[in-house]
Amino acid sequence: MSQPWSPEIAITPLEAREIIEAQFPQLIPVSIAELGKGFDNTVFIVNDMYVFRFPRREIAVQLLSIENQLLxxxxxxxxxxxxxxxxxxxxTTDYKWPFTGYKHVQGDSPGVLSDEVRNLSAVPLALFLKKLHQFPIDQAEKMGVPHDRFERMNIGKRKEMLVDNIKKAADLHLVEEDQAALDWLSTMKETKLNTPITLVHGDCHIRNILVNKEGVISGIIDWGDTHLGNPAIDLSIAYSFLPQSGREPFFQKYxxxxxxxxxxxxxFAIYVGFILLLYGHDIKDDQLIASAKESIKLALN
Structure with missing residues (x-):
């Protein structure tokens, strides 16, 4: 069965290099390496200075266009x-969708960090999300930023998906069937949470944040899920990245x-954690598996 991250179009580094050189001769000679594959885009590092994102699925094309105006x-x-x-x-004739190149955001995936190090990012993260969520909604709408089209706040629907993913992870021996998570889920309201509405990143999790050598947050990438929706989707990072001791200063500042x-x-911190855990297993990424497990553990505390 096809996974939600399966590509509609795959592009190799060689194909990407040929397209980039043809359209941006100022970058010749192009050195290129695959940086990663997301659900929606294949990402390449070019000349050690730029990041190019090529859509893997048609849904990413419109989202990329919105990013180009908003970012x-x-x-x-x-x-x-x-x-x-x-x-x-x-x-092009060989690759049917537009693509975008960005200045390279420096940093590394957070991996497994101590609570003390994670807490250093509490205030910067809070200030970042506070400012983002204050962006004028009417201005975002004029640029074509969509409202939530995927029923992200339909908790009943998402809960069923999460329970299924917990069972899948247990069957793969990635985790034991987590009774603590299942017990906590039983308290969730199965209703749609529609308000308030803000501009949100929409995919603010451990795979889309970067940290510097000290482990402090240095960048937030992959804005393909940006939309007008409930801020809870972004505030999940306070549970998936910060320990319990970091949440009070986070919300005080936010x-x-x-x-x-x-x-x-x-x-959503738990929900996304299990998606990333299964994704890491599927692409055989041990670091992502370890980070996802840590994220789930933090969220449950």
Missing amino acids: PLLVRQLNIVIPEPIFFGQA GEVSNEIKMVAKF
Whole structure:
């Protein structure tokens, strides 16, 4: 059965290099290496200076177009580095979708860090999300930023998917069937949480944040899921990345948040953690598996 991250179009580094050299001769000679495969895009590092994202699925094409308009505005407003689009590639006879090149955001995936190190990112993360969530909704709408089209706040639907993923992870011996997670899920309301509405990153989890050599957050990447929706989707990072001791300073700096939104944020931290765990297993990424397990553990505390 096809996985949600299965590509509709696959592109190799050689194919990407030929397209980039043809459209951006100023980058010749192009050195290129695959940086990773997301659900929606294949990502390459070019000349050790730029990151190029080529859509793997058609749904990513419109999202990439929105990023190209939105990110240049956000770059100047946010306290954490985000990708700045500077190369706008066009479809070719061999590759049918447009693509984008960005300034390379420096940093590494967080991996397994101590609580003390994680807590150093609590305030920067809170300030980042506070500013992002204050972006004018009408301005975002004019740029085509969509409202939530995927029923992300349909907790009943998402809970069923999470229970299924917990069982899949247990069957693969990635985790024991986590009764603590299942017990906690039984308290979740099976209703749609529709308000409030803000501009959100939409995919703010451990695979889309970068840290510096000291383990402190240095960048937030992959804005393909940006939409107008509930801030709980982003606030989940307070549960999936920060330990319990880091959440009080996080929410003090971010501002008042209802207990309902906090509960939904915690839910999404666990929900996404199990998706990343299964994805890491599927692509045989041991570091991602370890990071996902750590993320789930943090969220359940």
